[in-house]
Amino acid sequence: MEIQGLDIALRLVCAMLAGFAIGAGRERIHRPAGMRTHMVVAVGACVVMITGEMLFVQAADYGAMNAPDRMAAQVISGIGFLGAGTIIREGLTIKGLTTAASLWAVASLGLAAGAGFFALTLGGTAAIAITLYVLRPWQEKHFFQTDDIKVLLRIECVLLDAVVQRLDSLAGEYGAEIRQMEVETKEEDRYVIHVTLHLPGRKKGEGRLAGILENLRQADDRIKLQASLL
Numbered sequence: 590m591e592i593q594g595l596d597i598a599l600r601l602v603c604a605m606l607a608g609f610a611i612g613a614g615r616e617r618i619h620r621p622a623g624m625r626t627h628m629v630v631a632v633g634a635c636v637v638m639i640t641g642e643m644l645f646v647q648a649a650d651y652g653a654m655n656a657p658d659r660m661a662a663q664v665i666s667g668i669g670f671l672g673a674g675t676i677i678r679e680g681l682t683i684k685g686l687t688t689a690a691s692l693w694a695v696a697s698l699g700l701a702a703g704a705g706f707f708a709l710t711l712g713g714t715a716a717i718a719i720t721l722y723v724l725r726p727w728q729e730k731h732f733f734q735t736d737d738i739k740v741l742l743r744i745e746c747v748l749l750d751a752v753v754q755r756l757d758s759l760a761g762e763y764g765a766e767i768r769q770m771e772v773e774t775k776e777e778d779r780y781v782i783h784v785t786l787h788l789p790g791r792k793k794g795e796g797r798l799a800g801i802l803e804n805l806r807q808a809d810d811r812i813k814l815q816a817s818l819l
Contacts, residue, residue: 611718612695627695634696641659739787740786747778
C-alpha cells in the first residue's frame, strides 16, 4: 500500500518531537550534540525508513523483491561514526558516551517513527528521557553523594592557552579536580570555556573556589567569570 502524504508528515513530525525531547535536555547541560543535532538525526533516520518502505512498494509493483529495512540497518551502524565524534570531542571524559548513546537511541526512534510505529516512538522517547533526566538526580543523590563542592564555571576570555594553563595549575594548587572542560569560539578573538570542578570539603571548598577565581583573573585582564553550584 502506498504511503500517503499525510502519513509521511505525521511520521516526520513524530521524529522531530522525539529528537527535540531528547536533544533539548542535552543542550541545557552544554553537551556537544544539542537539540538541533538530535532533531536532524531523528528526522534523517525517519526519512531513510520511509524511503525504504517506498522502495519496497515500488519494487513490488514490478514484481521485484526488496526488503524495506535494508537502508534502516545502515543507519544503526552508520550513526556510530557520529557518536564516536562526540566522545573524541569531549576528550577522555566518560560523559561523551552518554551523548553517543543518546544519538544512537534518537536514530532508532527516528526509524520507528519512519515505520509508522507512533506508540513505540513516543514510548521510547519517554523511556529515554526518564533515563537521562529523571534518574540523574536520583543517581547522584544515592550513588555519588559526597561532601565535595561541584561547580560549573563559565569563563569568557581572550588568552585561551594562558587561561587553560593557569586553571590547570590552580586546580593542582588548591586540590581541585577538573572533571570536564569544553571550549567554544564566541567571536574571532574571544572564547568561552565551560569547566566542571570538584573541590573536596564543603567548608574549605568554598574558600578554595574563591582563591581559584581570584587568581584566575591574573591570566587575562579581560576575563569574565561565572560560577554556579551543581
